[in-house]
Amino acid sequence: MRVLQLIDSLEAGGAERVAVNYANGLLSSVDGSYLCATRAEGLLKSNVNKRVGYLFLKKTKTLDFKAIWTLHRFVKKEKITLIHAHSTSYFLATLITILNSKVKLVWHDHYGKSEFLQQRPQRVLKYCSNYFNHIFSVNLKLEQWAKTCLNTKSVSYLHNYAVLTATNLKTDLKGVDGKRVVCLANLRPQKDHFNLLQAFQILVAKYPDWTLHLVGKDFKDEYSKHISKFILTANLEQHIFVYGSCNDTSAILKASTIGVLSSQSEGLPLALLEYGLAGLAVVATNVGDCSQVIQSDKTGLLVNPKDELSLFKAIERYIQSEALRDEHSKHLQRLVTHSFSERNTIQKLTNTYLGLN
Template sequence: MKVLQLIDSLEAGGAERVAVNIANALSSNIEGSFLCATRKEGLLKESLSTKVGYLFLNKTKTLDFTAIKTLSSFIKEHEIQIIHAHSSSFFLATLIKLLNRKIIVIWHDHFGNSEFLSNRKAGVLKWCSKYFTHIFSVNKSLETWAKQNLKCRSVTYLPNFATINQVLAKTSLKGEEGKRIVCLANLRPQKDYITLLEAFAIVLKRHPDWTLHGIGKSFNDDYAKSIDNKIKELDLSKSVYLYGIKPDIYNILNQCEIGVLSSKSEGLPIALLEYGLAKLAVVATKVGECESVIAHQHNGILVNPSMPNELSNALSLYIENPELRHDFAMRFNRQIEKNFSQKKQIETILSTYNSYLK
């Protein structure tokens, strides 16, 4: 079996992490595992196994005929049978399918605004979906949406999985050891850093020696500026640190005690799974699949989105109760190891691939 993961970039986002994780995991399980980044390379290229065949297209427009020809030739040269297309790369996968009808296209839907699916534009996607053999959806809302709105007959829910990052330790976090909270999220409105900052400002009134650490890409846009302004407004510059994107996630998480997600909307966040692997106590909002990942009231704390008082109370509960924090962290770690392991999800993916190659 030979399979190509198709992804727009290798920047440090959730869909990109999944594509790299799957490509790496498959490299030990099938004859040929490949990955193609269509538009941009990025930090995650470092994480790609040397056993994965790699292609970068440097695609510059929607209909880039040079990129289409290059990818088509690569697929024929390596006798690739399946394109596993992630997020918006479905369009290029469909074009390749039209050039080679024997190719199987599986689309992986990572849509992050699953709380606002009624606003999702699906014209091109709906047309392309008749060429998909199967759709993987990262949460159950997306699975239902695909069944109701797209033309592919086979749709299943596939939880994300995380792996321990093997990049050599580089980043040293500021703040006092044993008193750090981390938020692993790009600086996008759906991640709602503003509510997190408001909550943390409340926490600091009782626990001034704790610090908050944001790991994720800034897009240098109005939202990033609003975060900077909020940090200044709340006088948090000596307690909140933003590091941008970093490759050594596991090293960073091992320097923290609490992992937090304050999102307004999610699919199934890789960050939450990574918190579990790193044995952090977690606080997350009740969006996407966060509730199903945490699964039990003693595995973590769930709060309503856009509610800074609720979020501050949850963080304070962990800070003020170290034994409870440790207990929740260990329970959550076992939950992630049992239900969101690489082994379990790769078995499901391989089973799906094989069912269409018969």
């Protein structure tokens, strides 16, 4: 079995990290493991194992015939038997399987707005789903949606797993050791950074020595500009720091104390798993499958989305009790290590591959 992971870019996003993790993790389980970035490379390229067969297509438009032909030839040359397409790369993958009828196609749905599925465009996806041999969904809502709305008979939920690669701290991390709150999330509206900013505005008035660190791709769009404006207007420049994408994420997490996600919608965020592996105490909004990882008052604290006061109070509980932080972080680390391990997930992945018709 020779498997190609197909992803649009290698920027530091959740779906991208999953594609890289799978390409690396499958090396000992399949005859050949490959990774193709269709549109852009990025920070995660350095995490790709040298034994993974790699292709960068430089695709520039939806129907890029040069890119289609290049991938078609690559699939034939490397004798790839299965394409595992992540997120929006399903369209290109469908075209390739039409050209290579013996190649099986698995689609991995990482849709980050699972709380708003009624707004999801589905016409092209529904057509392409006729060619999918299987769909993996990153949470239970997406699994049910695929079974109801798409034309693929074989659908299953497959939870994410995280890998923290040990790195030295290269980022000029502000703040005081032991008093850093980190949010690992690309600057996208569904991540609702404003909920967290408003909570931290309340928090700083009581705990001025604590700082907030936003790590994730900055798209330099209106959402990003509003975040910068909020920080300036609220005079929080010495308390809230925006870093963009970083290639020393594991070191940043190790240098932090509390991990936070304040999203309005999620699948099963890799950030929560990475917080757990790094030994952080975690506060998250109760959306998507976050509750499978953060079991309130056991492995972390869950709050309602769009409720900055509840978010503030949860972070404050951790600030006030180092013992609570230690207890929850140890339970979370144990849960992530045992229940969201690479070994278990890769085994489920290969079993599904082998069972495809």
